[in-house]
Amino acid sequence: MITTLGDIAIIASIIIGYFISIALVTTRFYKSRANNYLALTLFLISSLALLDIINPESGFLSFLYFVMIELLIAVTLYTYFLIQIQHVYLTRPWYKWLYLPFICSVIVETILHLDDIFHLYESDFAVFVFYAKDISTLFLNVFLIFWSRYLIKKSNTISKDKRRWLLRFNLFMMMIILCWFLSSIEFYAFDSEYTVDYLWILVSFLSWWVLYYGVFKLQIVVQRDEIHDYLVSKKTxxxxxxxxxxxxxxxxxxxxxxxxxxxxxxxxxxxxxxxxxxxxxxxxxxxxxxxxxxxxxxxxxxxxxxxxxxxxxxxxxxxxxxxxxxxxxxxxxxxxxxxxxxxxxxxxxxxxxxxxxxxxxxx
Known part of the structure; x- marks a missing residue:
């Protein structure tokens, strides 16, 4: 049941997140390779919020809840920034290895869920794996968000306006990761999840922010850059x-x-x-x-x-x-x-x- 304004904000953010995700891949004005990855990122974040509300204890939804979708979010968001700044990292062979942690998480969680049928391991092992995945996921997200910020600042392939929008978006994601970090400390140190409510409320604001600044305004800047580049190339x-x-x-x-x-x-x-x-x-x-x-x-x-x-x-x-x-x-x-x-x-x-x-x- 919805009992707090926080719950309403979370559900609103989920609906908006799904709506924006669909709009990014179906609307001609927004359609681009970069926005495809942004749409996937928002879809995954919204799905993560939905799973957190449902809090499934068994079945396929439970599998999705523990598979650490956050590992995939880190890479799709990082890819979005790379495409926006047209970075050569996208063509490097090692880039695809960034998906390996998520793939490993899927494999490990698949094995762990077999316990429902075969009882292959002790429960302590499952708890250890959960903690290990949670910590490694947080580390990967922090590393990639700071790395992408560094690359955006150093990029000379984008305009000042576009760099400003990307840095703002990146900063907002840093705030979310910081809130996530604090909620993890609270969970492990005090066995409490009070900060998690603030995390999802912040995510709800992110959905609104992405809708206007991260998508619409940035798309305007991208179009302006395309017009400018066309005029310069034609020398008219x-x-x-x-x-x-x-x-x-x-x-x-x-x-x-x-x-x-x-x-x-x-x-x-x-x-x-x-x-x-x-x-x-x-x-x-x-x-x-x-x-x-x-x-x-x-x-x-x-x-x-x-x-x-x-x-x-x-x-x-x-x-x-x-x-x-x-x-x-x-x-x-x-x-x-x-x-x-x-x-x-x-x-x-x-x-x-x-x-x-x-x-x-x-x-």
Missing amino acids: DTTAPKKKIKPTTTSKIIPQLYVLMEEEEVYKDPLLSRLDLATRLGTSEGNISQVINQELNKSVIQFVNEYRIEAAKKLLHDPVFNKYSVEAIGMEAGFKSKSAFYSAFKTNSGMSPGAYRKLQETS
Whole structure:
């Protein structure tokens, strides 16, 4: 029976975990090799939580409960990180040996469960094996999660945004492993499982986190990277706004500013600030704001966003990029968030980016 909020949170996390797992492998937007391993990881974690609630004492479910699914979770999660950073370890012969501990656990547990029929061993032996597997499982998870974090930090094959998302996800998994470690200490030292409740509640938050940050937001970053790589490989000016007609100005700053925007495309940096522009132009923030306002009759952010919107419009108009989400296109154009992109685009064009895309498709 459900008697506590913790139980409700655990059951909710199980349902969400299964839902996300299915969505990752069936939805076109999320489908990828990396997400297949993430889906398997979430499926295994959800199954582990379900078995913990059921707490089976015999039969096939009991076998699954004691087979140490955690050994498989460690490897699938590690594989997910390797695929995301495109690491060469995936092609190394020794990589497949990481599955050996889980295979050994299955074999050992199969032998132990034969006791239900043949009574082949003493019960003390089974207890010893359980403790040995529990400790080795914890060690493997700790080792692989720290190893993957080290590889993510050292990787030069991913963007800063993608590295940030992966490190956040990795940190969250570290928190879960820490909670698991504390629950193990509590179990062995005090024969109590109070901390386990906090472990599964933390896992429930993980399910929500993975749904938004670990999957959706990361997928947006992946799409943005694909758009960027495509544009670089084709060496086109697909996203470059048309050259603006330079107004007659009395300040030397304006022509230099156009060069920064049209040749260096500094507007694509979502963190671009007045200070950055002022530093590049060798002037002060106040001066650059005053010059743009007086000579172009607009603010600095309006001036920069005009370039970003023009870049986004070109991507939205090009059918090559129809498979990518509107948010990914906004990020490639230089907008920091979906809300900032939608607000600026609607103010400039009188319609949302999605409506603009549909209008171009039907015209």
